[in-house]
Amino acid sequence: MAASLLSLSGSINTLRTPFPLKSEFRKPILSLLLRAAPVASMAYEKELAAAKKAASLAARLCQKVQRALLQSDVQSKSDRSPVTVADYGSQALVSFVLERELPSGSFLLVAEEDSGDLRKDDAKETLQRITKLVNDTISSDGTYTVSALSVEDVLAAIDSGKSEGGPRGRHWVLDPIDGTKGFLRGDQYAIALALLDEGQVVLGVLACPNLSLTPISNHSQPSAPNQVGCLFSAKVGAGTDMESLDGGSSPVKVHVSDIEDPAEASFFESYEAAHSMHDLSSSIAKKLGVHAPPVRIDSQVKYGALSRGDGAIYLRFPHKGYREKIWDHAAGSIVVTEAGGVVTDAAGNPLDFSRGKFLDLDTGIVVTNQKLMPQLLKAVRASLNEDAQSASSV
Numbered sequence: 001m002a003a004s005l006l007s008l009s010g011s012i013n014t015l016r017t018p019f020p021l022k023s024e025f026r027k028p029i030l031s032l033l034l035r036a037a038p039v040a041s042m043a044y045e046k047e048l049a050a051a052k053k054a055a056s057l058a059a060r061l062c063q064k065v066q067r068a069l070l071q072s073d074v075q076s077k078s079d080r081s082p083v084t085v086a087d088y089g090s091q092a093l094v095s096f097v098l099e100r101e102l103p104s105g106s107f108l109l110v111a112e113e114d115s116g117d118l119r120k121d122d123a124k125e126t127l128q129r130i131t132k133l134v135n136d137t138i139s140s141d142g143t144y145t146v147s148a149l150s151v152e153d154v155l156a157a158i159d160s161g162k163s164e165g166g167p168r169g170r171h172w173v174l175d176p177i178d179g180t181k182g183f184l185r186g187d188q189y190a191i192a193l194a195l196l197d198e199g200q201v202v203l204g205v206l207a208c209p210n211l212s213l214t215p216i217s218n219h220s221q222p223s224a225p226n227q228v229g230c231l232f233s234a235k236v237g238a239g240t241d242m243e244s245l246d247g248g249s250s251p252v253k254v255h256v257s258d259i260e261d262p263a264e265a266s267f268f269e270s271y272e273a274a275h276s277m278h279d280l281s282s283s284i285a286k287k288l289g290v291h292a293p294p295v296r297i298d299s300q301v302k303y304g305a306l307s308r309g310d311g312a313i314y315l316r317f318p319h320k321g322y323r324e325k326i327w328d329h330a331a332g333s334i335v336v337t338e339a340g341g342v343v344t345d346a347a348g349n350p351l352d353f354s355r356g357k358f359l360d361l362d363t364g365i366v367v368t369n370q371k372l373m374p375q376l377l378k379a380v381r382a383s384l385n386e387d388a389q390s391a392s393s394v
C-alpha cells in the first residue's frame with residue numbers, strides 16, 4: 001500500500017506522491033505513510049530474488065558472447081550480429097527465469113527487443129545460435145530440470161516482452177543489454193531489470209559484468225580481472241545492495257556520495273556523444289564549479305557507480321527529438337534513489353514511469369545527492385537558457 005503510494009526513499013521533501021500535497025500537510029501525511037515502510041520492505045522479496053537470478057544468468061550469457069567477440073579476429077567489432085545474439089538471448093533468459101521463479105499471476109514484460117526479425121527466413125541460423133546459448137546457460141546453472149528449449153520456446157520467451165507498461169498492475173521492465181555500443185567495444189554494459197507496480201518502480205537490478213567491485217574514479221583505469229562484475233539491487237524502502245556478480249561476496253549496502261561542495265564532485269555522462277550533449281554538460285559543470293573532467297561510461301552502469309559514491313553527478317541531455325525509454329532508466333533510477341540519491345528531469349520533476357514505454361521529460365535527466373541537487377538544477381537552468389539564447393541569435 002505505502003509502496004504504491006510513494007517512493008519510500010530520500011527525505012520527506014523529495015518524496016513523490018501521485019497526488020498534489022499542500023506543503024503544510026506534506027510532512028504529517030508522509031510521516032504517517034512512512035510508518036508503513038516495514039510492510040513495504042517485506043514486499044517484493046520473492047520478486048527481487050527472481051530478478052537477481054534472472055539478471056545474473058543473462059549476464060553470464062552476455063559475458064560469453066562478449067569474450068568470443070573480443071577474441072575473434074574474424075568478426076569485426078562493427079559487426080552487430082553478436083549484439084543481436086546476446087540481446088535476444090539475454091531477453092529470452094530473463095523471461096524464462098522470471099516465469100519459472102514466479103509462476104503465479106499474469107506475467108507482463110516491457111522489453112527493448114521483439115522477435116520480429118528473428119522470425120524471418122534469413123534469421124534461422126542466428127535463432128539457432130541464440131537457442132543454443134540460452135540452453136547452454138540454463139544447463140550451466142543447473143537449477144532448472146527442463147528439457148532443452150526449442151526455437152519456438154525461445155521466440156515465445158522473447159515475445160513475453162510485448163507489454164506496453166502503464167499505470168495499472170505489475171509490469172517487468174527489461175533492457176537485456178543496455179549499452180550496446182559499450183558491449184561491442186569491450187567496455188561497460190548492463191542487464192537492467194525493474195518491476196513497476198501501479199506505475200511506480202518498486203525494485204530494480206543492474207548486472208554490470210565489466211564494472212570493478214572497487215571504486216572507479218576514471219573510466220580508463222584498469223582493474224584486476226578477478227575484481228570485476230557487480231550486481232546492484234534495490235527494493236523500495238529497503239536501500240541498495242551491491243555484491244559480486246559471481247556470488248563470491250555478500251551484499252553490502254551502498255550510499256551515494258555525500259559531497260556538498262561541487263568543486264570536489266566528479267560527474268558521469270554517456271560515452272557516446274550522440275546520446276548526450278557533452279558541451280552542455282561541460283557548461284553546467286563549469287557553472288557549478290566542478291573541477292574534475294567528465295567520466296564517460298556506457299549504460300546504466302553510471303547509475304550503479306553513482307549509487308556507491310564513485311562520482312556525485314550524472315548528466316544526460318539527449319539531442320533534440322530523442323524520446324527516452326523506460327527500460328533505459330527504471331532499474332538505474334531506483335538503484336540510485338534507494339542509495340539516497342535524487343533522479344529528476346532538467347526541470348526538477350521526478351521521472352514518471354507510468355506513461356507506457358516512453359518517459360515524458362523536460363529536456364534531460366540529472367542525478368545527484370540531495371544536497372547538491374538545488375545548485376545543480378540552477379546551473380542546468382542557466383546553461384539551458386544560454387543555449388536557447390545562442391540558438392535564437394543564430
Ligand SMILES: Nc1ncnc2c1ncn2[C@@H]1O[C@H](COP(=O)(O)O)[C@@H](OP(=O)(O)O)[C@H]1O
Nearest residue numbers: 177178179180181270274275298299318322328
Ligand atoms: N540518440 C540517442 N540519444 C539518447 N539516447 C540514445 C540515443 N540512441 C540510443 N540511445 C539510448 O542510449 C542507451 C545507452 O545509454 P548510454 O548513452 O548511457 O550508454 C541505449 O540503450 P541500448 O544500448 O540498450 O540500445 C539507447 O536506448
Ligand SMILES: [Mg+2]
Nearest residue numbers: 175178179328
Ligand atoms: Mg538501453
Ligand SMILES: [Mg+2]
Nearest residue numbers: 112175177178
Ligand atoms: Mg538494450
Ligand SMILES: [Mg+2]
Nearest residue numbers: 112177179180
Ligand atoms: Mg538498443
